[in-house]
Amino acid sequence: MRSDPDLAEDAAQGSEAAYAELVRRHQARVRGMARRLTGSASDGDDIAQITFLKAWQKIGTYTGGTFSAWICTICWREYLQARRKQKIEIEFDETAEIVPFMRTQSDEVGDQMDLTNALQKLTEAQRVCVTLCVAAGLSHREAADATGWPLGTVKSHVTRGVDALRKQLASSQVA
Structure with a gap:
């Protein structure tokens, strides 16, 4: 090979x-x-x-x-x-009516957090560092070189991001 x-x-x-x-x-x-x-x-x-x-x-x-x-x-x-x-445009329709809705049991099942949702709840820097180092398998040094961030910053974002993911996934009972 x-x-x-x-x-x-x-x-x-x-x-x-x-x-x-x-x-x-x-x-x-x-x-x-x-x-x-x-x-x-x-x-x-x-x-x-x-x-x-x-x-x-x-x-x-x-x-x-x-x-x-x-x-x-x-x-x-x-x-x-x-x-x-990307240009984020938020339009607010002042004439829109707010309609309450009833939650069903299937909605609650749909609310269980998966990894993608958990990643989206991280800060952007944490999500980037966790994605590069954990998901893509880069070393901390390689991730620092890729992002241009200091090595210590990358390491702390990975550590904090992984800890936050563990807490989020544990609290939502997703293994």
Whole structure:
């Protein structure tokens, strides 16, 4: 089995097969990371696709280190770009009528928190660090390099984020 750096070198020389193997090896990690960052499967898949297109265009700039960290850094940057482009518009309809509703037992079952909801309740910095270090498997140093944040900041966000997730998931009885 060929190493990621060897495949990246061949891909930089134009080998689509080598790049396809890199995509196959890393697509689940990148998609999972993007989905967790965005909180949406479709938005995450869009960012993952852009990440792999950008990586193909820039494969010649890969200079070693773990390929996983390199591709996750690209994913992080694409997520930031997508977020910058979003314009949140909140419209308030003053003529809207507030209608109370009755909760049913099925609503209460639907209220059980899953991991995605728990991640969305973290601060953005905690969600990013937990996603990079726990979900994507980057080291604290690699996550710090990807985000541009100090190493100690990344470590504290991971620690606080994981602790908060444990509390949220335990309180909602989700294992």
